[in-house]
Amino acid sequence: MAIKLPIYLDNHATTPADPRVVDAMLPYFTEKFGNSASRNHAFGWAAEEAVEIARAQIAKLINASPKEIIFTSGATESNNLAIKGVAEMYREKGNHIITQVTEHKAVLDTCKRLEKYGYEVTYLPVQKDGRINLDDLRKAITPKTILISIMYANNEIGVVQPIEEIGKIAKEKGVFFHVDGVQAAGKIPVDVQRDGIDLLSISAHKIYGPKGVGALYVRRKNPRVQLSAIIDGGGHERGMRSGTLNVTGIIGLGKACELCQQEMAEETAKLSRLRDRLKEGIMSKLDECYINGSMEHRLPHNINISFAFVEGESLLMGINDIAVSSGSACTSATLEPSYVLKALGVGEDLAHTSIRFGIGRFNTEEEVDYVVGRVVETVNRLRELSPLYEMAKEGVDISKMKWTAAGE
Amino acid sequence: MAYSEKVIEHYNNPRNVGSLDKKDPNVGTGLVGAPECGDVMKLQMKVNPATRVIEEAKFKTFGCGSAIASSSLATEWVKGKTVEEALAIKNTDIVRELALPPVKIHCSVLAEDAIKAALSDWKTKQGEEVNAAETKSAAH
Numbered sequence: 301m302a303i304k305l306p307i308y309l310d311n312h313a314t315t316p317a318d319p320r321v322v323d324a325m326l327p328y329f330t331e332k333f334g335n336s337a338s339r340n341h342a343f344g345w346a347a348e349e350a351v352e353i354a355r356a357q358i359a360k361l362i363n364a365s366p367k368e369i370i371f372t373s374g375a376t377e378s379n380n381l382a383i384k385g386v387a388e389m390y391r392e393k394g395n396h397i398i399t400q401v402t403e404h405k406a407v408l409d410t411c412k413r414l415e416k417y418g419y420e421v422t423y424l425p426v427q428k429d430g431r432i433n434l435d436d437l438r439k440a441i442t443p444k445t446i447l448i449s450i451m452y453a454n455n456e457i458g459v460v461q462p463i464e465e466i467g468k469i470a471k472e473k474g475v476f477f478h479v480d481g482v483q484a485a486g487k488i489p490v491d492v493q494r495d496g497i498d499l500l501s502i503s504a505h506k507i508y509g510p511k512g513v514g515a516l517y518v519r520r521k522n523p524r525v526q527l528s529a530i531i532d533g534g535g536h537e538r539g540m541r542s543g544t545l546n547v548t549g550i551i552g553l554g555k556a557c558e559l560c561q562q563e564m565a566e567e568t569a570k571l572s573r574l575r576d577r578l579k580e581g582i583m584s585k586l587d588e589c590y591i592n593g594s595m596e597h598r599l600p601h602n603i604n605i606s607f608a609f610v611e612g613e614s615l616l617m618g619i620n621d622i623a624v625s626s627g628s629a630c631t632s633a634t635l636e637p638s639y640v641l642k643a644l645g646v647g648e649d650l651a652h653t654s655i656r657f658g659i660g661r662f663n664t665e666e667e668v669d670y671v672v673g674r675v676v677e678t679v680n681r682l683r684e685l686s687p688l689y690e691m692a693k694e695g696v697d698i699s700k701m702k703w704t705a706a707g708e
Numbered sequence: 709m710a711y712s713e714k715v716i717e718h719y720n721n722p723r724n725v726g727s728l729d730k731k732d733p734n735v736g737t738g739l740v741g742a743p744e745c746g747d748v749m750k751l752q753m754k755v756n757p758a759t760r761v762i763e764e765a766k767f768k769t770f771g772c773g774s775a776i777a778s779s780s781l782a783t784e785w786v787k788g789k790t791v792e793e794a795l796a797i798k799n800t801d802i803v804r805e806l807a808l809p810p811v812k813i814h815c816s817v818l819a820e821d822a823i824k825a826a827l828s829d830w831k832t833k834q835g836e837e838v839n840a841a842e843t844k845s846a847a848h
Contacts, residue, residue, distance in 0.1 A: 611746055613772035617719055628746060649743035685725055687750035687768040688743060703742030
């Protein structure tokens, strides 16, 4: 079968909606368009029924009860609601929050804002493999600690944190545990009971659902978590999140969760096979490539590789028929290289050369083989152009050279 | 980011890639930038000491497409020019020619620096005095 270009391998950024998800949503735009809060006519009842089915589908994926699912506009809102909601509600109890340095900006910037309002935040470091050290976590907990917020899996390097162990520590110390589950839920087994999670953020568009809808799991017993709302209004979602429900989006999220759950075992096997094929294909044909983050504790569909001596943006330009992303400064809005890679201790020189590959449900073996060929060819071409590669081959230790940067 | 056609053209068909013998007294070498900043340019020029005309120019660049294009363009421009004419090339000329967006201006600055560094290396090798103003671009 001929390959259709461009090839999408950026499935940590977003995923295409599964056609089965779209089919489930469609009737609710037109003939079943009701507001799920309309309690006194059939249009409202039909919408409400569909929302409740979705709530159950989402709850089932993470082993929760449907009553514990709150709908939001996406995981950024879920993270904001979880962290700010707990911070405000439990202010009397304490003002200390623990998170870690490779969290998504939706968590880090939310914590930074709370610092302005007098909260104290501990940002745990990560080890070379991208995981936090549990002893660091234990030591960071104080009588003032009200919340631990640690992501399930990282969006750049796919590294999975020791969530079950963190959950145990949180329970032992009586601290709430929030998890940004965006990259993990639907991809690997996430179980709020087994993992001791009190709040879990998820997003539809990372799991083949539509953009603009997400959910927050909020534990109702052992312990019961209460949240202060950050959006005020009609008191929807048990007062935690006002606003007319995004019925079509919610139905899409529910269907996406159901499909992920039904197909997870099969899908994981396929994705990790494709990922390993990509990794082996590249690493066997190129020298000086370095994998960023743990291979052992990693999402099945992620690989993040630094191609030494080749700047990431120039590599992306060379493989412009393939959609991936880079940790290079030139590709970021801030002109800083990836803070995630920096936290792992990856040197800035190598951070500039990193590429994230995220394989998805609809990728094929033929596509992976094509990507391997294009990456190898382009890296070789750019290394011929690279003064650093030439120097390395001459035996010059680049790290010991004195460099003059532009603008200095 | 969308690149201008000229940047893409230089990226796909870079001119004068390669190296000259850095020990040759008529070859000036400029190595500017830093790996941590994501761009390093090496620009070399072979200058005829009698005519002061740049007879050959080669480059190698680690950096984004705009950095590669800026250095490729620089080698094209300096060839056939005298040392003094080459020193008069400004980063803004490169910005204009390649239609670089504001976030990529530093690539052109680096290319101007590389020209100046290579020529001051050549001058030092020739026993000439190097004017401090000639070693860095005015954009600093």
